[in-house]
Amino acid sequence: MKRKENAPTMKDVAREAGVALGTVSKVFNDIPVGKDYRRRVEEAARRLGYQVNSYARGLKTNKTCSAALILPDVTTPFFSALAQNVCQQLAARQYKTILSLTASDRSAEQRCIQMVQQNKVDGIIGLTYNPDLKVDPDLPYVSIDRHFSRDVPCVASDNFGGGQLAAEKLLELGCVRPLFLRMWSGVPGEADKRWDGFASVWRQRRIDCASLHLKDEEGYGPFREFLAGHMEGGRLAFDGVFCVNDDLAVRVRAMLEELGLRVPEDVQLIGFDGIRRFAAEGFHCSTIVQPVQRLAETSVGLLLQEDRSSLPSLVCLPVSYAPGGTTRE
Amino acid sequence: MKRKENAPTMKDVAREAGVALGTVSKVFNDIPVGKDYRRRVEEAARRLGYQVNSYARGLKTNKTCSAALILPDVTTPFFSALAQNVCQQLAARQYKTILSLTASDRSAEQRCIQMVQQNKVDGIIGLTYNPDLKVDPDLPYVSIDRHFSRDVPCVASDNFGGGQLAAEKLLELGCVRPLFLRMWSGVPGEADKRWDGFASVWRQRRIDCASLHLKDEEGYGPFREFLAGHMEGGRLAFDGVFCVNDDLAVRVRAMLEELGLRVPEDVQLIGFDGIRRFAAEGFHCSTIVQPVQRLAETSVGLLLQEDRSSLPSLVCLPVSYAPGGTTRE
DNA sequence: TTGTAAGCGTTATCAC
């Protein structure tokens, strides 16, 4: 047995108002209608508690006013901030958000795409790891942080610039023995450029920059060993560390303190992402802040843009630096 | 111009496979069909890249396999954990999640309800602050943390038990001058019981328990003043503080340290929620852990339950205690 | 078993 056999339809409203079906439709689509007719229809609708059935409408118009947001998860602070802003932006434009979580699993990503395509979403915003995702080329798609191909616009922070900014800050704060630490999935992405940007500054200054790049599955142990292996006489061989994200930075800070080092007195530390713990509280560490809100605005704007003939292939948004207690300001 | 005028339909598949339209439908609904027919249909569908149009199906069947999740936001760690788990649970049952954010605004909450009702969701899971939300009584609804009425099931943590647990832990850890601190919206909810439970333990022990309850809009200033006002000779009048959530606990810890007090040596602190910073890292503070996953499982289970005649009115799930550095263990 | 046809609740194209 189905629930709710009795939901009023346009036909009911038309009968109640004593007008034709088409007239009711026009009222609900803001198409000119005699003032008195409109009033009668509106009253009848209110009396009956009528609401447009968007499934019927979607079937007819091929437009559902909904978009899918595909993310690895929504607990990682950066992703949750992204979800928050994208959802708000879509809502502001009267779009529903269908949220799909993938746990960064490639086949799950593909399944999500399938599902939302069947569901006739008007577009997809995705942050995915599958480099060869099959997606209907006629369906608007905006990728965050990964670059697919010329015709799929990608929105990202200026990761290269962020890496440079981190290096410049460390320089400005007196660091001369830099270290870069990174943990990643192994899938090439825009975030790779953080290292490129960071390295470029030191190279230009003719300063050696050490680095350690680990795959997710290796865990944090190797970082700890690496740091311990670079201690000499109670001091670390580095005085400025740039971590690929805040999560890592917080963990590295703990490792450094375990080694008896003080942050920021002995070693300064900069992370990346600029996520705050709890709503409006401080940062976890000094950090390069990603413009999450602009990322969301831009993605949604691009996704919903009418003219899809000349979309940019990559949009880079400016990052900024924020002190968070792990640098000597 | 609409995009994708050319999406293949069942009719196309039927023609391609040389069978009748109804047969194709049966294949996609797992209704018995001649083995050879089935094969032909499946092949034709693959060749054409056919996908069921769930809008047409939903219109016909009055079932959309989608549920709405209504939350204040998705950046507050507890909400984001909830979103994560609810979304996963729904996906595991082949349901899409429509995410609606309300910023705890009552009229926004009502608008969300309207929107998802129009969208013919099969059910709603909501964590809302509007005590008299209008929602179609025929639409399955599960409320998290707020109790509406007998026929709207509410799923919550055992907040009373959690308050008791916090008190018992503090007792066990040697506290004899307890304090309860709370920040809230002013809307009565299940979380009120944290104080009830906490207070009940001290009352039974004939120990006075101080408390300060602030409204959200008052900000944190009064807490700071209150604490400062209870300092005498470099010591605080309390030795054990229970905060209504981890967010507050972290802030209070900072306030205490500003006053020159050491946590947990001078004052012990317990929060509530049990959210970890970043994925699988430690807790922000010693805390009463909400069983987020079970909360989600239970809500989704209740929402999708076939027999809606005898639903529980309130389901309380057990909490647990986790040390997090702000207590002397 | 398989084919046929009548809707589901809209929108859109017509004559009026």
Add this chain to the structure above:
DNA sequence: GTGATAACGCTTACAA
């Protein structure tokens, strides 16, 4: 302007 009427893509009796 307003009112019939034919789709939209699918499910589901019912007939073959």
